[in-house]
Amino acid sequence: MNTSTVQIILIIIHSLFFIYAFFAIASYVILAIISTIETIEYVKKNSFVNYKEILSSTISPSISIIAPAYNESLNIIENVRSLLSSHYVNYDVIIVNDGSKDDSLEKLIAAYSLVKVNFLINQQILTKPIRAGVFKSTNPAFEKLTVVDKENGGKADALNMGLNISNNKYVACIDVDCLLLENALQKMVKPFLEVTEEKVIATGGVIRIANSCIIKDGKLLDVNLPKKLIVQSQILEYLRAFLLGRMAWSRLNGLLVISGAFGLFDKKTAIEVGGYDTNTVGEDMEIIVRMRRHMEEINEKYKVAYIPDPLCWTEAPDNYKILISQRNRWTRGTIETLRKHRKIGFNKKYKSLGMLSYPYWLFFERLAPIIEVVGIVYFVILMMLNEVRWDYTIAFIILAYFFTVLFSIVAIFSEELTYHQYKKKGTGFKLILISALEPFVLHLFILYAAIRGNFDYYFNKKKKWGEMTRKGMAKAENN
Amino acid sequence: MSDAKKIVLAEDNSTLSLLLKFRLEKEGYKLHIAADGKEAIEMIEQHNPELILTDIMMPFISGLEVISHVRNKLNKQTPIIVFSAAGQEEMVLKAFNLGANDFMGKPFSPNELVIRVKRLLR
């Protein structure tokens, strides 16, 4: 190779990096603009909806809350109590004890006066068998509660059991340790009922971080900013993802993921596509992609809706070890889902699902960490060859940094103008400070976790399978 | 005045609370106003009222929990009237099961409330 070919190759590589960065930034800006428009519209529409009226209506459609539990003995009683305190009238709660090795079931039986009942299950989705049985309460105050004890099969399998058992039109799939606000169900069910021209197949909710918030008897009494930087950074990350990212995707009807921690599904469609996939760690993303794919294939107009109100609160990981393993899992989930549904990518038949959502996820979610690491490695090589133009480097790093900070601040604004959850004096300043620090703190760990995820996916199959059986237990499963 | 009968009113709508306070104080009762279930429980424990008026749906602690607290934790038979909004029949039934004495569906007439209060405190 002569020097000119090398130079041409280098120029191509440089341009590719540049183009990638340019499109990444452009997509952020566009998504932020779209979500601003959508948020304003949403707030206007909902400023005068009287949820009190609909929540109590006995004509409102039936919903089942399905909450899988694995070794949750410590908090299970409290968590169930919180789930039972919704203000929606027509709903029930199905707790699926996914082969817990602790005394969850005994505790539940004692606390809610449960007795084993004869229960006929229409096994529309194949699951691991029932272990101790199906339980109902003898106390009429807990008549909404059903507890199913089954052999361990992972979170997806437990959710599938819930889908089989539910007799209701809609199912809310949630993590058992999530705190739902009392009006969460009626807000989430609204999109299903409002449409006349198309069909809503699922509604996703926002996940808020409950660390340091005051919770008593399953109710959120006071919202506080957590003390640890790692949790604070995640708050910012969630605000960006939910208020600026997903809001825009919902406007484009291109949502590919609904938080596993809280989503409401049309049960019939969920069962039609075969329920959750038990062979992935990213079952929450996978089922949405599959449901969308199904709707495209049968050519029916559909929508995946999204509610930005802070309705579901959960504990986020507060140490790096758990955070990394959580993000590692999310990365593998994304890879698995995208690979499984390769067919829709860049396929005109799937319209915007194939031409917009899928490519976006592939390039800016799936490949982003890899490209970043390649960039860093390349930069280190340049550094060793003493080929770095430091003035360029500094200029671009500063630009990127300012952009990141600005983006976080825009997210904070959108929170202030809509929900204004962090009301206490001084919190605003803290949030700004966190946006300045966050790129140095959280990002590196997330990048590391994503790379680990890629590594584990391709080279560490054992881990992939080893974790399957115990993934129900991870805290804050909120992709 | 010291022997005026005490009533604790738990209602998250402050305007309604104020209206009822005026109306009932005109009848010679002493009113303690709580804005939510938590305050209501504190006031009930502190003032030991002769009557409790409570809305069913309130922030933090619902009226149902207030009733349950009075009947089961405090073991008191203080008469309780609950306020409910349209469509909360199920909640009203629960309230009665827990030991409420009477209920008024919103919207209600304040004059009618006075009559019921008098009847329970006679």
Added chain:
Amino acid sequence: MEIYHYLLYYFENSPTIIQIVWIASCVLFISILILIVYLKYLRSGLRKNEKTVIEYQKEYESDLITYLYAGNEEAEISAEQQAIIDKLKSCASDEFKRRIIVSTLLRLRNEISGEMADAIQKLYFQSGLISYALKRLKNDKWYVVAKGIRELTQLHVKEVHDKIVTLVNHPKKEIRKEVLLYLVTLFHFDGLKFLDLLQTQLSEWDQIQLLEVLQRFDEQEIPDINQWLKSTNESVVAFSLKLAKIYNQFEVKDALIALLSHPQKNIRIDAIHVLNHLQVYEAKPILKNNFDNLSQEEQIKFFKLLENLSEISDEHFLLAHTTHQNFEIKLLALKILKTLVVEKFKSMKDFSTDADYVKIYEYLAYN
């Protein structure tokens, strides 16, 4: 100064792209600063605003209560009341204050009935607040109009019926919904006449809200819904089916039976459901003879109907469907058989070796 000149020199001699990058960085940095200042202002503003709202609310609350208790026996306006009317009138010209006044009135109006409620409405008229709501109806922004209608609904202003009914087919669904709620809240079943005019679809959410409002009234005499069951607007038919069920409209059974051949599947399913609820036996042979042409959902609904309305003559039909491929139909067929002819049921233990059949049979045998 040295450094400044050096930087300027550097900048001027950099390639365009680096110049752009530096300019962009500066723009971003300035935006960050502006946003930080604005955020500070916004947050303290929001906090202060919350406090001010509470203060004003307290003030207007006590004004309102004073007004309500200051009436004389002669039903004339007392001097004290007049003073409050005047005060509210002048406050109402300020939009911020007006919003708080109206919300205070509404908060009370929604919760009470009787003389006091009438008095609140009177105050709404006297203080001129109503004129602002009427002005809103002419606004260009849809949410202003929608809020205006909502206010008139909550304060029971029946006088603007003719103006509002013209908006029933408004292109914005939020406005339409408020119009419908206005009509039904204030005119009850009479308000339902809009169903004749409606060209757009009523969403499920709208229907539930309307039925909720209707159920609040004591009167159970509902108008003739025959025409609506025949409407070309599918959502009107769906809504009327709900009315038929809730108000037990046995009189419309012929129209209901006619709906069994409606082109829309959802309507047909709902029709079976209502016929079941009203126990219309005539529907049974029609559905039974046409059973194989029904969609699976209709078939399941029909079996649910049979659960209520089965007679001994259905035995053969039920028997034939105990081995249907659908789980629910199988279950219902066996279940009905068990209640209908228990001896027959007992003899059917080994009727089929299908796993579901065995499971269902065992379940029913022990329940």
